[in-house]
Amino acid sequence: MSQTRLHLTAGREDATRIFDALETEFEEEGFPIAVLEVDEERDIHEVSLYVEDEADDAERRMRGVLTALSLAKPIERETLPEIDWVAKSLEGLKPVRAGGFIVHGAHDRDEAREGEISIEIEAGLAFGTGHHGTTAGCLELLAEVVREEKPRNALDLGTGSAVLAIAVAKLAPIPVLATDIDPVATEVAAGNARLNGVSDHVEAETATGFDHPVFAARGPFELIVANILAGPLMELAPSMARHIAPNGSIILSGILGRQADAVQAAYIAQGFRHVRTLHKEGWATLYLKR
Numbered sequence: 001m002s003q004t005r006l007h008l009t010a011g012r013e014d015a016t017r018i019f020d021a022l023e024t025e026f027e028e029e030g031f032p033i034a035v036l037e038v039d040e041e042r043d044i045h046e047v048s049l050y051v052e053d054e055a056d057d058a059e060r061r062m063r064g065v066l067t068a069l070s071l072a073k074p075i076e077r078e079t080l081p082e083i084d085w086v087a088k089s090l091e092g093l094k095p096v097r098a099g100g101f102i103v104h105g106a107h108d109r110d111e112a113r114e115g116e117i118s119i120e121i122e123a124g125l126a127f128g129t130g131h132h133g134t135t136a137g138c139l140e141l142l143a144e145v146v147r148e149e150k151p152r153n154a155l156d157l158g159t160g161s162a163v164l165a166i167a168v169a170k171l172a173p174i175p176v177l178a179t180d181i182d183p184v185a186t187e188v189a190a191g192n193a194r195l196n197g198v199s200d201h202v203e204a205e206t207a208t209g210f211d212h213p214v215f216a217a218r219g220p221f222e223l224i225v226a227n228i229l230a231g232p233l234m235e236l237a238p239s240m241a242r243h244i245a246p247n248g249s250i251i252l253s254g255i256l257g258r259q260a261d262a263v264q265a266a267y268i269a270q271g272f273r274h275v276r277t278l279h280k281e282g283w284a285t286l287y288l289k290r
């Protein structure tokens, strides 16, 4: 099955409105949507919607979204190669900077500026290149929390490419457990930890939520970061409370702006207190303590 990228360009404000409206329109199908800054000075942002085999219908609905927003923008199409399209499309991605980190592919190893912490991510089958607002939000808060709170161990639940686990291990040489429901992601995570020279600190395990003996063996955790989605995060709130150390910090993302209050309430009900919320590209990243 080939994949199609439907894309258009707009200024930051319109791109954010389009992104939010597309999220709502395609919520059921869960098609990946991305916003990339193409040219900061000229305020050009590219919004992309990735669809499998129903590009005509998706384009018609995308056009409807633009009409509802009173925006007239040409939609362009790109048919992505069937094999390894993730790797191919990521080859062209620019490095991303957030929280003092630069997340880059092998082709941009030399791009790091003085003082930046570089994280190399192999374009692969797992989520997490830093280009998504949720990952960038987590990176920013992690940089702050690890430096200020000095946790002695950490958990990255829903690790994907392990970008966040690697970020923690590069900030502080502490043990980081990196787990994912998807065994392919766990494999990619372990490979990326090796690539970044932190495999002594990052242990990758396949687990659904907290359903694995490794959590009891390695916890409680002084820092937990979880970039999943609002629904699973709310369901996981009681388990998070059981696995967080006293005065521990928790960073949650994958939450749409309008879902932030509900997620916060689920965690406050478990004895967490809200410290700060960071908003990025329509996504909220919550920082809580318990």
Ligand SMILES: C[S@@+](CC[C@H](N)C(=O)[O-])C[C@H]1O[C@@H](n2cnc3c(N)ncnc32)[C@H](O)[C@@H]1O
Residues within 6 Å of the ligand: 126, 127, 128, 129, 130, 134, 135, 138, 157, 158, 159, 160, 161, 162, 163, 164, 179, 180, 181, 182, 185, 207, 208, 209, 227, 228, 232, 254
């Ligand atoms: C949005 S990605 C985040 C990847 C990476 N941490 C980042 O911030 O870029 C979410 C990841 O969580 C995993 N996941 C989803 N539900 C999960 C669950 N209940 N338990 C563990 N992992 C889960 C998915 O397989 C996916 O790799």
